[in-house]
Structure formats: structure tokens, C-alpha cells
Amino acid sequence: MFKKILIANRGEIAVRILRACRELGIQTVSVYSEVDRTSLHVRLADEAYLIGPAASRESYLRIDKLMDVAKKSGCDALHPGYGFLAENPALPRACADAGITFIGPSAEAMEAMGSKTAGKQLARRTGVPTVPGTSDPIENPDEAQALAQNMGYPVLLKAIAGGGGKGMRVVPNDPAFASAWRDAASEALNAFGDQRVFLEKYLVGPRHIEIQILADAHGRCVSLGERECSVQRRHQKVVEEAPSPVVTPELRRKMGDAAVRLGRAGGYVNAGTVEFLVDADLNYYFLEVNTRLQVEHPVTEQVTGLDLVKLQIAIAADHRLPFAWETITPRGHAMEVRLYAEDPDNNFFPSPGKIISCHVPTGPGIRLDEGVYEGWTVPMDYDPLLSKLIAWGNSREETIARLRRALDEYTITGIRTNVSLFRRILTEPEFLRGDIHTKWLDELLARPHPPAVPPRPGTEEAALIAAALWHSARSGATSSGSAESQAAPSRWKMEGRRQQMDHMP
Amino acid sequence: MKFEIQLTGAGDKRKHVVELERKGDVCSMALDGQAIDADAVQIAPNAISVMLAGQSFEIHISRSPDGTLNLQCGPHEFSAEIIDPRAWRGRKHGAVEVEGRQEIFAPMPGKVVRVLTAVGDIVEAGQGLLVVEAMKMQNEIRSPKSGKLERLLVKEGQNVNAGEVLAWVE
Numbered sequence: 001m002f003k004k005i006l007i008a009n010r011g012e013i014a015v016r017i018l019r020a021c022r023e024l025g026i027q028t029v030s031v032y033s034e035v036d037r038t039s040l041h042v043r044l045a046d047e048a049y050l051i052g053p054a055a056s057r058e059s060y061l062r063i064d065k066l067m068d069v070a071k072k073s074g075c076d077a078l079h080p081g082y083g084f085l086a087e088n089p090a091l092p093r094a095c096a097d098a099g100i101t102f103i104g105p106s107a108e109a110m111e112a113m114g115s116k117t118a119g120k121q122l123a124r125r126t127g128v129p130t131v132p133g134t135s136d137p138i139e140n141p142d143e144a145q146a147l148a149q150n151m152g153y154p155v156l157l158k159a160i161a162g163g164g165g166k167g168m169r170v171v172p173n174d175p176a177f178a179s180a181w182r183d184a185a186s187e188a189l190n191a192f193g194d195q196r197v198f199l200e201k202y203l204v205g206p207r208h209i210e211i212q213i214l215a216d217a218h219g220r221c222v223s224l225g226e227r228e229c230s231v232q233r234r235h236q237k238v239v240e241e242a243p244s245p246v247v248t249p250e251l252r253r254k255m256g257d258a259a260v261r262l263g264r265a266g267g268y269v270n271a272g273t274v275e276f277l278v279d280a281d282l283n284y285y286f287l288e289v290n291t292r293l294q295v296e297h298p299v300t301e302q303v304t305g306l307d308l309v310k311l312q313i314a315i316a317a318d319h320r321l322p323f324a325w326e327t328i329t330p331r332g333h334a335m336e337v338r339l340y341a342e343d344p345d346n347n348f349f350p351s352p353g354k355i356i357s358c359h360v361p362t363g364p365g366i367r368l369d370e371g372v373y374e375g376w377t378v379p380m381d382y383d384p385l386l387s388k389l390i391a392w393g394n395s396r397e398e399t400i401a402r403l404r405r406a407l408d409e410y411t412i413t414g415i416r417t418n419v420s421l422f423r424r425i426l427t428e429p430e431f432l433r434g435d436i437h438t439k440w441l442d443e444l445l446a447r448p449h450p451p452a453v454p455p456r457p458g459t460e461e462a463a464l465i466a467a468a469l470w471h472s473a474r475s476g477a478t479s480s481g482s483a484e485s486q487a488a489p490s491r492w493k494m495e496g497r498r499q500q501m502d503h504m505p
Numbered sequence: 506m507k508f509e510i511q512l513t514g515a516g517d518k519r520k521h522v523v524e525l526e527r528k529g530d531v532c533s534m535a536l537d538g539q540a541i542d543a544d545a546v547q548i549a550p551n552a553i554s555v556m557l558a559g560q561s562f563e564i565h566i567s568r569s570p571d572g573t574l575n576l577q578c579g580p581h582e583f584s585a586e587i588i589d590p591r592a593w594r595g596r597k598h599g600a601v602e603v604e605g606r607q608e609i610f611a612p613m614p615g616k617v618v619r620v621l622t623a624v625g626d627i628v629e630a631g632q633g634l635l636v637v638e639a640m641k642m643q644n645e646i647r648s649p650k651s652g653k654l655e656r657l658l659v660k661e662g663q664n665v666n667a668g669e670v671l672a673w674v675e
Contacts, residue, residue, distance in 0.1 A: 353614060
């Protein structure tokens with residue numbers, strides 16, 4: 001096993017990896033930029049080194065600086081986390097040159113599977129379904145129409161030179177084909193000077209469902225089941241769950257087999273994710289492979305009882321996967337929401353700043369993977385992900401109830417967060433029925449806001465009293481000099497002190 | 506002690522009067538002229554637990570950059586503007602002057618580009634204390650009262666957050 005691991009990341013994922021290392025008795029080395037000196041991943045690490053200014057181009061993305069730190073501190077392995085350099089084959093190559101083990105797939109596997117086109121070719125070769133269509137242009141409209149009939153409507157016509165929706169037509173049925181073809185071709189000619197069009201099956205309201213795979217260096221590749229990530233805002237996942245509300249055991253087995261086949265064919269080793277689109281008839285189509293740990297890995301951990309980061313480390317240390325495929329079936333239900341420092345009332349604008357207070361939820365079935373703390377200033381230079389709140393329970397209903405309860409306990413002041421977005425999602429009847437697709441959230445947000453649930457009687461009064469007391473405590477100094485020299489001790493302060501005494505062991 | 510509080514909640518904006526009376530150990534409260542039986546305990550620097558006829562509430566408080574208070578009670582959020590009668594001297598006569606020690610807040614996140622005064626300086630109301638640059642705009646932060654610059658909590662070149670205390674004027 002490794003002695004010391006360099007964590008080439010920041011934020012909640014760096015903290016997540018650090019914790020796994022600590023549990024395994026492995027020393028940890030963090031790196032940080034100038035604005036991250038007080039970040040949690042620096043505070044918790046055994047060693048930490050400054051690698052440059054705030055801009056990630058000059059710090060977290062500098063392979064040379066990471067290698068310097070790894071050598072100087074005597075690391076024998078490196079974990080890239082997600083984002084930053086996690087899917088850049090140059091990092092595993094640099095690690096290999098420096099004699100450091102990269103915790104992730106080989107550079108070759110990244111290249112063979114990571115890019116959309118390479119992944120699609122591999123999928124076709126291994127018989128994994130991709131969205132049906134022609135990758136080459138079709139000259140003859142009759143030939144195209146025959147293909148469309150074969151494929152089944154609706155279909156999508158796309159200009160070869162396309163972009164921005166120009167030269168794109170959804171064809172709902174056969175009679176509409178001829179005119180749609182003419183429109184798409186002439187629009188493409190006008191917009192791009194190229195009238196060539198190709199054909200693809202149009203998926204109505206597809207779901208995003210992905211399979212987590214794990215592969216060791218000894219030829220075993222297994223599926224850990226699916227995650228449903230259909231709730232997305234502008235292609236960015238915001239709620240993830242496992243298992244999917246629509247996946248049957250049979251579909252899980254089929255998709256799992258397809259993902260494993262793909263992993264084997266690509267010579268994949270370590271943790272990876274094969275993403276699929278699933279249509280209303282539960283046909284699945286390959287989308288892409290993520291050659292790294294995913295943000296949403298905790299939901300799989302909660303329903304399988306496995307620690308994916310520890311398994312990644314074990315695989316990188318050449319261990320064999322300690323289980324057979326048959327033993328992994330999801331237990332219960334898990335759901336994750338991504339808390340961002342952004343203002344849902346103001347077009348999801350980023351909201352960096354100082355966290356004045358932070359009260360985090362605990363209790364049964366709640367897990368919080370976070371990279372922030374009270375008093376810390378969220379820098380404006382990076383992704384605004386603050387934390388991931390994960391709930392699990394025996395059923396989807398219980399899990400959602402726990403998540404709602406935990407969100408009500410979660411109070412962050414000083415910065416704006418998107419907590420209210422999740423309160424809304426988690427009460428929408430469509431979401432509760434599991435009736436979701438990748439455009440669902442964007443459509444929901446375009447609809448008028450439902451009237452807010454009125455606060456229970458007394459809330460306003462309580463707020464007013466609190467405001468007056470808070471204000472009088474702050475400005476209590478105005479008449480008598482300073483708070484300390486007040487003649488009569490404040491009853492509130494006395495009460496606070498008494499409570500603290502009660503908590504003394 | 507009497508406060509006028511403008512409370513803004515879910516689409517609703519109303520002015521209320523809260524009275525706090527402290528007699529030795531006992532504190533009585535009134536809201537809009539009605540005595541109320543409330544028990545309030547500070548449970549954290551920015552959180553107050555309020556019991557109203559057996560109903561339990563927890564309010565988390567922070568100051569917004571514009572000087573109003575942000576109040577969070579579970580999923581509900583309010584903003585409150587407080588008009589403190591003690592803070593204004595001779596208000597009825599039109600002469601407006603803030604009294605007591607005043608904390609000077611940064612109105613927006615930015616960078617302190619110039620400090621115009623030093624600790625111990627006597628300053629006039631409206632006199633510039635320091636300059637904060639944000640989004641390429643220079644903003645002079647002025648003293649709300651005449652008095653002495655008691656503390657200066659920032660230095661030139663320092664980045665500050667919205668609502669961060671910059672200085673005290675006593």
C-alpha cells in the first residue's frame with residue numbers, strides 16, 4: 001500500500017479523498033493556491049504546499065508544480081479528484097515519468113474512452129447501443145426517408161456544418177419528412193453554405209442514467225449499478241439518485257453488462273462511469289465515458305456500502321477487487337443534492353463571500369461531504385460547489401423526506417445558496433413520481449413560481465423579536481460605553497452562559 | 506427601548522414596533538403595542554431561539570451589504586430594516602447625527618485602495634475614511650458621525666467582503 005498520497009485538487013473532493021487516506025493510514029499532501037491558504041483541504045492535510053496564484057491555470061492545472069511537490073514531499077501516488085486535470089492524459093504520463101502511481105486509468109484508456117467520438121466508436125465496435133443515426137451525410141432524400149422509417153419517428157435532421165440549432169429539424173412522422181428535409185437543407189445552405197444533412201433518432205424527454213464501473217488490473221471489471229442524474233440545469237447535474245426510479249433489475253443487468261463490455265474493450269482500470277440516455281420505452285443509448293471519480297459517487301456508496309475512493313486506491317496499489325458481481329445489489333435508496341454558492345433568485349449568479357454562520361444537518365440517514373466551514377471566505381476563482389448533501393433510506397419516499405428535513409436544518413448565512421431550489425424540486429409532484437427527464441428542471445424553472453408556503457403563525461413575530469434583540473445587543477454599547485461595562489448583566493447573555501455550563505462535561 | 510422595524514417577507518412589507526423593557530432580571534416585550542409572552546435565548550453568535558406560547562422558532566441573523574438584517578427561519582427568509590430611536594439625536598428637530606460607536610461596513614466586496622485617516626484621528630461626519638475599489642469603481646467610505654477613529658481593521662491593498670467591518674468611529 002502507498003505511504004503518502006498527493007491530492008491534486010481542492011474543495012469538497014480533496015477533503016473526501018483526504019478522509020479516505022486517513023482511514024487507510026496513508027499520509028496526505030495537499031496543494032493550494034494563494035486564495036486557498038485557509039481552505040479545509042489545507043487544514044486537514046498532513047502536509048500542504050503552495051503552488052501558485054488563484055488562477056487555476058497557474059496553480060491547480062500546473063503539472064510541473066504538482067510533480068515538484070510530489071517529489072519533494074516523497075509521495076508514491078497521486079489522486080486527481082474530478083475536474084481540473086482528472087481527465088487529462090498528460091497527468092498520468094507525467095506521473096509515470098516521475099515514478100509516481102496515478103490513481104485512475106492509464107493515459108491510453110483515457111484517450112480510447114474519454115473523448116466523445118472515440119467512446120462512440122468503441123461502443124459501436126462492442127455492440128453497445130448508441131443513438132441510432134448516420135454519422136455521414138446522406139445525399140438522397142428518398143434514401144434518408146427510408147432510413148427514417150427504419151429507425152422509427154421522431155427523427156432529427158442535423159446540418160453537417162451545424163451549430164446553434166440552425167439547419168436542425170425534428171420530424172414527428174413520415175408525411176412531414178419531405179418538407180422538413182427541404183427546410184433543413186435550405187436553411188443549412190443559407191447559414192453555412194453547405195446543404196448536407198445527416199439523420200439521428202430524436203429522443204423525447206430522455207433520462208440520464210449512468211453505470212458506475214470498477215476494474216482492477218487483474219482482468220475483473222464489475223458494475224456497481226446505476227445512478228439517475230436527469231435533474232439538470234443547463235446540462236449541469238443538480239440532483240442524483242440511486243437506484244433510478246425506472247430501472248428494473250433486468251435493465252440494470254443489461255446496462256451493467258454493456259458498461260463492463262465497454263470497460264474491458266478499452267482496457268480500463270480503476271473507477272469509471274458510462275453514461276447513457278434512456279428513452280420512454282427504456283431503450284438505452286451510449287452517451288460518453290467519464291474516466292474518473294464522479295461528483296455524485298456518494299449515492300452509489302450509500303446503496304452499495306462500498307467506499308469508492310478506498311477502492312480506487314486499492315486498485316491503483318494493484319490489489320484485486322475483493323468481491324464478485326453477484327454480491328452487489330443496491331440496498332435502499334440514496335439521493336444527493338449539490339449545494340452551490342449561487343443565488344437562485346438572481347438567475348443563479350455566483351455568490352462568493354464570507355460564511356458568517358453555518359449550521360449543518362445531522363441525524364439518521366444524512367451524510368454531508370463538504371469543503372467549507374463557518375468563518376471561511378468562498379473564493380470567487382473556482383467552481384461554486386460548497387457541499388453535497390446526501391440522504392439515504394429504505395425507500396425513495398423516506399429518502400426524500402430525510403433530504404427535505406435536512407435542508408430545513410441547513411442554515412448558511414453570509415452567502416446565498418441554492419437551497420431553496422431543492423426545496424422546490426423535492427415537493428414537485430412530477431419529481432415525487434420519478435417522472436423526470438434531462439430538460440425537466442429547465443422547463444420547471446421557466447414556469448411561474450408557485451406561491452410560497454406561508455410560514456406558520458408566529459414566525460414573523462419571532463423574527464421581529466430576534467431582530468430587535470440582535471440589534472439591541474450589538475448597539476447596547478451606545479449608551480453605556482461598551483457591552484462589558486453594562487450595569488445589569490443581560491438576561492440573554494446569562495441564559496447563554498448557563499446553557500454553556502450545562503454542556504460542560 | 507423601542508424599535509421600529511420594517512419587515513419584508515414573502516411578498517409582504519410592513520412596519521412594526523417592538524418594545525423591549527428590561528427590569529433587573531426580567532425582560533418584557535411588546536409588539537405593535539401588545540404585550541407578548543416570549544422567551545428568547547441567544548444560542549450562537551448569530552442565532553436566537555424564540556419561544557412564543559410554546560411554539561419554538563430559531564432565527565439565524567446576518568447583516569446584508571445594504572445594512573438591513575437578513576433573518577432565516579428554517580425555509581423562510583425575511584429582511585428587516587431597523588430604525589433605532591436612540592441612534593438619532595434630536596430627530597424631531599431635523600438635525601440628524603448618529604450617536605455612539607459606529608461600525609463602518611464595506612458596502613460591496615472589493616479592495617481597499619487608499620486609507621485616508623489614521624487611528625486616533627478626529628473625523629467629521631461625512632469625511633472620507635478610506636477608498637474601496639470594486640469592479641473598477643472607486644468608492645469613498647465616509648464617517649457616519651463626528652468623533653474619533655477608534656480602530657482601523659483593514660490596510661491598503663487588502664481585499665474585503667461585503668458587510669465586513671472596516672473601522673470603528675467612537
